[in-house]
Amino acid sequence: MxxxxxxTRSSSEAAPFGSPVGRRLRYRPRLVLEIRESMPAWQQFxxxxxxxxxxxxxxxxxxxxxxxxxxxxxxxxxxxxVDEQSIRAVxxxxxxLILVGIAASVAFQARFWNLGIEGQMxxxxxxxxxxxxxxxxxxxxxxxxxxxxxxxxxxxxxVIPALLKLWLSVNEIIVTLLLNYVAxxxxxxxxxxxxxxxxDGFPHSQVYASGERLPDIAWSINAALPVSLALMLVxxxxxxxxxxxxxxxFIHANxxxxxxxxxxxxxxxxxxxxxxxxLAGVAGFVVSSGMEGRLSQGFFEGYGFSGVLIAFLARNxxxxxxxxxxxxxxxxxxxxxxxxxxxxxxxxVQLIQAIIVMCVAATEFFIRHRINLRG
Amino acid sequence: xxxxxLSGICKSFGGFLALDHATFSAQRGEVHALLGENGxxxxxxxxxxxxxxxxxxxxxxxxxxxxxxxxxxxxAALGIGMIHQHFKxxxxxxxxxxILLANPRNGYREAQAAIRREIRAKSEALSFVIxxxxxxxxxxxxxxxxxxxxxxxxxxxxxxxxxEPTAVLTEQESESLxxxxxxxxxxxxxxxxxxxxxxxxxxxxxxxxxxxxxxxVNTLDPLKTSTEQLTTLTVGENVEIxxxxxxxxxxxxxxxxxxxxxxxxxxxxxxxxxxxxHAGEIYGIAGVGGNGQTELLEALCGGLVVxxxxxxxxxxxxxxxxxxxxxxxxxxxxxxxxxxxxxxHAHALASSLSIADNFAIxxxxxxxxxxxxxxxxxxxxRATNAAIHNADVRGVRSLSxxxxxxxxxxxxxxxLAREFSRFPRILVTHSPTRGLDAKATAAVQRWLIEARNEGxxxxxxxxxxxxxxxxxxxxxxxxxxxxVAEFAAPADRQAVGKAMVNHV
Numbered sequence: 001m002x003x004x005x006x007x008t009r010s011s012s013e014a015a016p017f018g019s020p021v022g023r024r025l026r027y028r029p030r031l032v033l034e035i036r037e038s039m040p041a042w043q044q045f046x047x048x049x050x051x052x053x054x055x056x057x058x059x060x061x062x063x064x065x066x067x068x069x070x071x072x073x074x075x076x077x078x079x080x081x082v083d084e085q086s087i088r089a090v091x092x093x094x095x096x097l098i099l100v101g102i103a104a105s106v107a108f109q110a111r112f113w114n115l116g117i118e119g120q121m122x123x124x125x126x127x128x129x130x131x132x133x134x135x136x137x138x139x140x141x142x143x144x145x146x147x148x149x150x151x152x153x154x155x156x157x158x159v160i161p162a163l164l165k166l167w168l169s170v171n172e173i174i175v176t177l178l179l180n181y182v183a184x185x186x187x188x189x190x191x192x193x194x195x196x197x198x199x200d201g202f203p204h205s206q207v208y209a210s211g212e213r214l215p216d217i218a219w220s221i222n223a224a225l226p227v228s229l230a231l232m233l234v235x236x237x238x239x240x241x242x243x244x245x246x247x248x249x250f251i252h253a254n255x256x257x258x259x260x261x262x263x264x265x266x267x268x269x270x271x272x273x274x275x276x277x278x279l280a281g282v283a284g285f286v287v288s289s290g291m292e293g294r295l296s297q298g299f300f301e302g303y304g305f306s307g308v309l310i311a312f313l314a315r316n317x318x319x320x321x322x323x324x325x326x327x328x329x330x331x332x333x334x335x336x337x338x339x340x341x342x343x344x345x346x347x348x349v350q351l352i353q354a355i356i357v358m359c360v361a362a363t364e365f366f367i368r369h370r371i372n373l374r375g
Numbered sequence: 376x377x378x379x380x381l382s383g384i385c386k387s388f389g390g391f392l393a394l395d396h397a398t399f400s401a402q403r404g405e406v407h408a409l410l411g412e413n414g415x416x417x418x419x420x421x422x423x424x425x426x427x428x429x430x431x432x433x434x435x436x437x438x439x440x441x442x443x444x445x446x447x448x449x450x451a452a453l454g455i456g457m458i459h460q461h462f463k464x465x466x467x468x469x470x471x472x473x474i475l476l477a478n479p480r481n482g483y484r485e486a487q488a489a490i491r492r493e494i495r496a497k498s499e500a501l502s503f504v505i506x507x508x509x510x511x512x513x514x515x516x517x518x519x520x521x522x523x524x525x526x527x528x529x530x531x532x533x534x535x536x537x538x539e540p541t542a543v544l545t546e547q548e549s550e551s552l553x554x555x556x557x558x559x560x561x562x563x564x565x566x567x568x569x570x571x572x573x574x575x576x577x578x579x580x581x582x583x584x585x586x587x588x589x590x591x592v593n594t595l596d597p598l599k600t601s602t603e604q605l606t607t608l609t610v611g612e613n614v615e616i617x618x619x620x621x622x623x624x625x626x627x628x629x630x631x632x633x634x635x636x637x638x639x640x641x642x643x644x645x646x647x648x649x650x651x652x653h654a655g656e657i658y659g660i661a662g663v664g665g666n667g668q669t670e671l672l673e674a675l676c677g678g679l680v681v682x683x684x685x686x687x688x689x690x691x692x693x694x695x696x697x698x699x700x701x702x703x704x705x706x707x708x709x710x711x712x713x714x715x716x717x718x719x720h721a722h723a724l725a726s727s728l729s730i731a732d733n734f735a736i737x738x739x740x741x742x743x744x745x746x747x748x749x750x751x752x753x754x755x756x757r758a759t760n761a762a763i764h765n766a767d768v769r770g771v772r773s774l775s776x777x778x779x780x781x782x783x784x785x786x787x788x789x790x791l792a793r794e795f796s797r798f799p800r801i802l803v804t805h806s807p808t809r810g811l812d813a814k815a816t817a818a819v820q821r822w823l824i825e826a827r828n829e830g831x832x833x834x835x836x837x838x839x840x841x842x843x844x845x846x847x848x849x850x851x852x853x854x855x856x857x858x859v860a861e862f863a864a865p866a867d868r869q870a871v872g873k874a875m876v877n878h879v
Contacts, residue, residue: 243740249725259704
């Protein structure tokens with residue numbers, strides 16, 4: 001056989017193991033990657049903070065390029081944390097964000113990628129609005145009934161992807177995402193049809209009666225914030241203290257193994273998904289009843305993705321989720337200001353969120369590897 | 376001139392000294408075995424030689440030149456090729472594409488043609504046949520290993536390191552691989568065989584270096600050294616080989632009848648499997664890997680729905696057996712099942728969770744550790760502490776440490792401790808000692824025998840014939856999903872071996 005094949009390499013093939021003379025190494029500085037076993041928590045935190053800063057820097061560049069003067073931008077953000085009215089807006093905004101954040105993190109802990117938070121919010125609000133429009137129950141209990149209806153609405157909308165996954169192994173990412181559109185168009189059908197406001201003819205429902213709106217508790221902050229914090233504590237209890245939480249951890253870590261050692265995998269996963277859907281339903285109710293005062297067309301927009309972002313940044317830890325939710329709320333509020341004063345589209349807020357998610361996702365690499373410069 | 380000379384190599388990982396002034400040399404023309412228990416530092420030392428780890432101290436001399444290896448590329452340039460335990464192949468690519476990927480050349484078409492020629496030449500020289508155009512995922516494990524070796528050879532490697540190459544192979548495959556390796560050495564390569572199997576060392580290596588606790592203990596001629604001497608050097612102390620005391624068996628406990636399962640229309644994986652296991656009996660299932668072992672085990676544990684057949688268990692009192700063919704894994708656990716799979720990190724432990732959690736999960740649904748509303752962390756810690764102490768699980772710095780940090784033997788002991796703490800009545804286990812060192816193997820086997828003596832019905836599925844012959848009271852031979860023969864202990868090794876391969 002002719003040996004004409006080794007065109008680029010001088011490994012002698014005639015004698016399978018020729019002399020190694022002639023192979024030399026070139027020494028030059030280079031980056032060497034090593035896999036690390038673990039990293040101290042503070043270092044992980046520093047890397048996380050740096051990546052968020054990095055995302056903020058990129059976002060700033062984009063905003064400046066879009067026409068917001070850099071100096072103004074800073075003052076707008078500072079204003080959000082200094083101005084009393086802005087703080088109030090941030091805290092009000094934080095309530096539904098906490099809810100969608102913990103909704104996402106509960107589902108993610110069961111490795112169920114619920115991207116249908118917006119659809120579940122829509123059905124939560126539709127159910128609550130139905131209670132309002134049909135005057136269900138005594139007025140004194142109306143608000144509570146609306147909240148319960150919202151839980152049911154969100155829950156039912158999460159049953160569909162859960163069952164499809166169990167029975168037919170349909171990927172829940174696709175089902176939940178597409179069901180958002182189904183929910184949205186169903187909402188439009190109601191708002192342009194039977195539930196259209198008869199007083200002004202606009203595609204939104206009639207305003208809720210005053211007893212159907214979440215009351216202010218203090219300092220013009222409505223009950224949404226304490227409600228969401230209380231639900232957050234319930235979730236912390238379920239995931240970190242109760243037996244359900246232990247099951248969830250095992251399902252998250254290794255489903256095959258969990259099944260083998262007797263973890264009720266199906267029940268636990270369903271529990272997490274239904275909890276996630278219910279929380280999203282409550283988030284919808286909180287926006288409609290606490291902020292808008294009626295069922296409106298686009299009340300849910302941006303929350304689904306924000307929920308994913310919050311769960312992701314909080315590493316599915318429900319105790320950390322409120323902190324991240326406040327930061328995202330600041331971004332929301334500042335975004336609204338920028339929208340008004342500089343005609344920056346609201347989708348810019350989503351763009352900034354996406355940039356931050358990508359930056360944070362990249363930190364995983366630095367947490368797992370060590371980079372050395374070797375000469 | 377030695378092909379490889381390592382001296383005074385030290386390497387520590389976060390305070391743990393994995394290599395402690397290790398010294399090793401290998402010549403061209405020899406198969407040099409590196410023998411040691413799990414965690415003795417064999418793989419670490421070889422990873423240093425292959426450029427994956429930078430040593431903290433010590434010198435590496437290749438072909439007479441002192442080298443500094445900044446990475447596997449440097450090592451490859453010096454002709455060092457390492458075949459890892461876990462193959463690094465792209466499954467969807469063909470053999471030729473995989474080899475081309477590791478040894479990039481200019482021009483796709485010409486390079487493919489050239490690579491194909493080289494693969495043919497090299498594999499013919501080694502007297503094995505491999506089609507360069509087959510996709511890697513259609514190859515058997517043994518064939519994939521050959522591809523890895525070819526990859527290194529095509530890259531011009533003449534110092535070959537094989538890390539536990541026979542761990543994934545059957546007896547026959549191992550033999551043919553090791554004789555191929557010997558041919559390579561005779562042709563002029565330096566072959567380093569990392570292993571913990573004494574019989575491989577005795578039969579196929581020219582020299583052996585023994586490692587223990589990160590140090591190289593001694594280099595010997597395997598033909599002039601007895602098995603006992605080698606065992607003593609590797610283990611550091613005499614291993615107690617479990618004595619076979621015959622035990623009175625009880626009534627039938629697990630009755631498996633006419634099990635049938637198909638992977639798809641064409642492939643029958645379980646075919647009319649029928650056997651009975653009594654209380655106080657170890658029923659061994661011998662056979663070459665891939666003859667239905669995994670499916671049988673899954674069927675017993677409830678992970679697989681059989682097409683046909685029954686699995687029944689009986690209580691302590693001779694009563695009507697209850698049918699558990701359709702019971703879920705959870706219901707089987709409640710009925711007294713325990714299982715110890717071969718791949719503990721994939722099937723028995725959640726590697727990313729703590730040791731305490733991994734122990735507690737076996738009991739938590741019984742309400743032993745707090746109510747459903749509140750898990751009692753303290754109770755878990757107390758119980759885990761006691762269990763790992765009893766089971767002699769070592770390497771535990773803290774109970775909150777991740778289970779993945781336990782070595783193979785200690786991880787398996789943790790699994791055993793958990794499964795036995797539930798006092799099972801039926802134990803189903805698949806190659807429970809796979810990948811374990813001699814000491815841990817003996818401990819696990821002793822545990823199985825003790826369980827039997829206490830009246831547990833044990834099903835031991837193993838591809839290691841020595842293990843089955845050494846521990847089982849009765850042996851069924853599984854071939855193509857059928858139990859083709861049954862032997863009572865003490866079984867004739869030749870007869871069992873014949874049944875394993877003579878399938879008609």
